[in-house]
Amino acid sequence: MKAIIKDKFPQWCSDMERNQNTLMLTDDFDSLLGCAIEKFIKGNEINYFYNFNKIFVANREDKRKAIGIDLALHKGKSWCNHVVRINENDYVNPQTANINALLKVHSGNYTKKYAMSTALTMWSFYGLPLPKTKEGKMLLLCVDSSFLGHYNDSFKSIHNQYLQLLGFDELVDLLNQTTKSEYFNLQRKFNTKAKIQLNREGYLQTDLPLAELQGFFDFPIELPTQQFTLRNTFKEAKGYTQTTRSKDELNNLVSFALTGKREFKYTFLG
Known part of the structure; x- marks a missing residue:
């Protein structure tokens, strides 16, 4: 990630002390991959599950603050990729690690937004090496359909600028050599849009093929095995x-x- 954007991120992102926080998972692969990155880099583990209007908790005795992963929290630490302003001067959570927040994207300049995954932002910020294989790199671009903007003629240049800002010129080259249909096929092959849910007993489950996906990455991608119970309703x-x-x-x-x-x-x- 280039310093011109990395220097804008909240200070907590650069704090490498381990096990300071827990993590709040949401219901998709982008969030799960982001949680896996946080655990790999800092040792932080999932203790909360957020399904938009409810928060569930595994260990109520753990009082460490949670980091929301792929979650547009109004307060508290979070990694996020959403547009969180209606107008340019709207209040934005100062602890959110979100390119769209840092670059003041709002409804008025919405077509200038960062339109890729939260996981890709984290991958870049922490300087992780890209997957070794072509299919692994493509799969990373499948997360949250991060490839799509490249194939929109009116958005392609902006999409490429963000990839270059993240230090991913190699991914620009890859996108130039591949087609949109190849990514759609890969999304279907690995069911990357499958959701994460709580079953009736309070355990997380998903149709994501985690064992197969694991083969592309150098760190574990797994759901917590603890039982979750309701903590908050919104x-x-x-x-x-x-x-x-x-x-x-x-x-x-x-x-x-x-x-x-x-x-x-x-x-x-x-």
Whole structure:
């Protein structure tokens, strides 16, 4: 990652003391891969599961603060890739490690957004070597469909600029040599869009082929085996930028993200 962007990240991202925090997993492969990176680099492990309007916890006795992974938290530490401003001057959580937040992307310049995975941001920040195989590199670009922007003529140059900012010129070259359909085929082959859920007994489960995916990466990718129980419930809502001009108009926010140029979703304490 180039210093021009890396220097903007919150200080906690560079703190390499191990086991300081726990992790909050969400329901997809991007979050799970990000959690695996955090565990590999810093020893932090999953203790919470967030499915947008509920938080579940494994060990209630563990009082360490959690880092949200692929989660647009309004307060607290998080790695994130969402657009979290309605307008340029909206408040943004100062502890969020989010390129779109750091570069002040909002509804008015939404088409300039970083449109790749949270895991790819973390991969770059921590200076991890790319997977050794071509298929491994392609699979990394499949996470959160990080490849898509390259094949949109109106967005390709911006997409490439972000990859270069992350220090991934090799991935630009790879995208130039591959087709969009190859990535769609790989997503189907490894079911990368499969969700992570809690079963009735409170254990995490997924149709992600974790054993197969493991073969492409140099660190374990696994779900925690502990039982989870409900900790918090939030209200959820969506809104539109035509009528809500600022996040300041929303009270008691827990999480917030634009889902398009004109729409957003959020959770709040009610």
